[in-house]
Amino acid sequence: MRTKFIYTAACIICPLHTLYAAGLERTDQSIAAFLEPGNYAEISLAVINANIEGEVQYKDFISELGINDFSTGNLAEREFLGKLALKFQPHPQISAGLIYEQPYMANISYDYSPALPDGSVIEIESADISFKSNNLTGLIGYQPHAHWNIYGGLSLQSFKGKLHITGQQYDALNGYDVQFKNDNAVGWLAGLSYQRPEYGIKTSITYRSKIKHKNSTSESTFYSNGPFTIVPETQTAIETPQSVNFEFQTGLNSSNLMYGAVRWANWQNFVIQPPQLGAVLYWASQDPQYSELAQLKLISYKKDQWSGKLGIAHQWNSRWLSALEFVWDKGSGNPASTLNPSDGYRGLGLGIMYSFSPQTFLASGAYYLQFNKPDISSTPLAPQISGLSTVADNDALVYGLKVGHHF
Template sequence: MKLKHLSTAMILATLPATGVFAAALDRSGQSISAFLQPGNYFEAGISVLDPDVAGKEAGTTATRRNIGDMGDDYYFPSAALKLQLTDKFSFGLLYDQPFGADAQYSGNNAFVASPSDPILGSLPITTGALGGTQGGTSVEVDSQNISMIFGFQPTENFNFYGGGVYQTIKGNVHLRGSAYSLYNGYDASIPEDGAAGWLAGAAFQIPEIALKASITYRSEIDHKINADETIALADSITANAGMLGSTIGQLVAAGQLTPAQAGAIQQTIGKAIAANQVEGQTKITTPQSVNLDFQTGIMANTVAFANVRWVNWKDFAIRPYKFGKVSEAVGGLIGRPNGFNLVEYSDDQWSVNAGVGRKLNDKWAGNVSVGWDSGAGNPVTTLGPTEGYWNVGLGVQYSPTPQTFIAGGVKYFWLGDAKAQTGAQAGSDQYVADFSDNNAIAYGLKLGYKF
C-alpha cells in the first residue's frame, strides 16, 4: 500500500475548526502539525465559534428565573511557517491564541445587577441603598502565543524538536448580580503581560504508509500582573460605615441578630474595608499540556487520524490580589477562612478527536471526524458554565495547484450540562444555576502553500 504522496497537509489541513471549543479556557488546541509538514510550508487560518449557552437559576439561588444565552461569539486567527533548512535540521514559527473566554449575561437573573440585591445575606441592606451597581456579569480573556521551534531529523523516520514560547495574556471581568454577594459590582482589568515558556517533543513517521505519530509537551507559563481592581460594594461600605453600624445595632435590639453575630459581622466589615485598600501583584500561570497526534494509511488514498490532548487545569486558578485579600477577610462568614479564587477547576481536561480523511482526486480531499472533551470538572465557574462536549465535523480541501490549497471545516458541538458556582462556592457541592441542552457551531478556513 503506497501512500507516500498522501501528505499530512492533504488531510489535516481540512480541519481548521478542530480546537475552537474545549474545557476551561482552552481554545486553539496548540497543534504543531504544521511544523511536521514535509519540506517548506506556510499556512494561515481563522476559526469562528457561535455558542448557545443558556440555563436557569438553581441551587442556593432563591429564585428560579431563566438565564438567556450568555456565550458570546468569538474568532481567532492562526499562522505557521516551517522551513527545512537542511536534510537534518528544520525551523518553525507558530502563532495561535491558545486560551480565552467571552461571556455576557443579560436579562433578569442572579447574574445581572438589581437595586434590590442584598450586600450580605444576613443584613437587610441592598445595593440600591449604597448607591447601586448596574449591568450584567461579563468576562473577556485573550491570549497569544508565538512558538519558535527547532527540529533535528537524524533519519527519515525520526524528528526531535523543541523551542521557546512567548505568550501574552490580557482580560477583564465584571461580576454583577445577587449571586456574587459582596462582589456584586467587582471589576478587574488585567493589562497585557508577556512571559516565556518552552515546548519539546518527538515524532516518528513511515512515509510509505502515511504513518506519523508525535508527542508534544508545553510548559506552564507564569505571568505577574498589576491588575486594576474595583470592589464597588466595599467602596460603598467604607463610605457608609456609620449607617451600617447603626443598622446592625437596630437588628440586635430587635432580636434579629445576637451580639456575637453582630460582632462577627462588624469585625468582617472592618477587615473587608482594610483589605479593599491594599494593592499588589496578581499571578496567573497558564497550564502545562501534552498533545499526542497519530495518523496512518488504512487503504489507498485514505488515512485515519486521532489527537489526544491533556491540559492541567486542576492546578490552575485566578485570584486577583485585591479580590483575594477581601475574600480572606469575609471568608470566615462562609467557612472559607483562607479566602477563595475568582476562577478554579476541579479536574484536568482530556480531549480526543478522531476521524478519516480521503483524497478524492488531485484537487479535492475531505474528512469526517468525531470528538469528545471531558471538561474540567462539575460544578464549574459561572464564567464558563459547560462541562466538555461531543462533536461531529466535516472538512473539505481544494488544491488548485500541487503547491497550494484552501480548506474549510465545520463542527457541531453538543455541550455538556453543568452546574455553575461562584468562586466562594468552589470546592463544594453548592451552585447557583443549571445549564443544560446547549450547543455550539464552529467554522474554520485555512490557506496553505508548500514551497
C-alpha cells in the same frame, strides 16, 4: 504518489483545531504545520457560535418577587480566532518554524435584570468577563534520520483579562471590577516525531511547559470609591497550564487514512485569585457562618483536561479530499456556574480540501458540538462567580478556513 498526497493532506483537512475546550482554552496548540515537508506556510481562521445558557440560583427567593423567568440568556459571545504558521527547511537535517495563535480566550456577557409585576426592572446579577492571549512559538528541529524529527523551542505568550459583576446577589461584592493588565512571559516546548510517508504514517508527541504570568491588577467595587488596597500586593500570579499532545495517522490504503489525537492539559493547577479579593474572602471566612469562603477562588478548575479526536480522510481524486471526525472533551469537573455552564463536549466534524496545485490548497471544515451538562452545586456558595440552578442542552457550531502553501 497518491499515498503521499493523503499523508500531506490529513493534518489539514479539518483545519479548525479550534474548539470550545475545558478551562479558557480555545485551541489544541498543535505544531502539525511544523511537521509538514519542505518549506511551508499556512493561515487559518475560525468562528465559534455557541448557544450556552442556564437558569440562575435562588429561584425560590426570586419567585417571591413575582418573577417566573430565570434564564440567563446566551452567556457566550461569537468568537473569532486566527492562526499563522511558517516553516523552513534550510538543510535536510535542520528545520525551523514560527506559529502564532490565540490559545486562551473567554467572552461571557449576561445581564439578569427581570421585570417585576409593576413593570419596573430589578438588577439581580450581571457579569462581563473577558480573557485574551496571544502565543508566538519558535521551533528548531533536528532530523538525524529521514524518519525522525527531534524538536524544541520557546513560546512568548501574552495574557490579559477583565471581569465586572454587578447585582444584588453579590452583596458586598456588588460592582466588583478587576482588571488584569497585559503580561508577557516565556515557556518552552519539546517533542519527537516519527514519519513514514510511503505508508501514510506520522506520529508526534509534544510537551509544552506551563507559563508563569504576573499581571498587574486593579480591583474596585461600588463602595470603594476607586481601587481598594487591603493588602500591599498588586499583582496576580497566573500560570497557563502545561500540556502534552499526542497526534498520529496511518494509511489504510491508497485512498484512505485514519488519524487522531489525544491531549492532556493541567487545568487542575490553574487559579486566578486577585490579591484584594483573596484578602476580603479570607477576613470574611473568619466568621464561622462564612468559613467556606476561604476556599472560594475567582477562577479555578477541579480536574485536568483530557480531549481527543478520531477521524477518517478519503481522497476522491487528485484535487479533492474529505474527512469525517469525532471529537470529545472530558471537561473540568466544576459545578455549573457562569464560567462553567457546560462541562466538556462530544461532536462531529466534516472537512474538505481542494488542491489548486501540488503546492497550494484550500481547506474548510465545520464542527457541531453538544456540550455535557455539569453537576449542579448543592451549596449556595458558587465555585466561580455565580452558580446556576439548571443548564440547558447547550451546543455550538464552529466554522474554519485554511490556506496552505509549500514553497
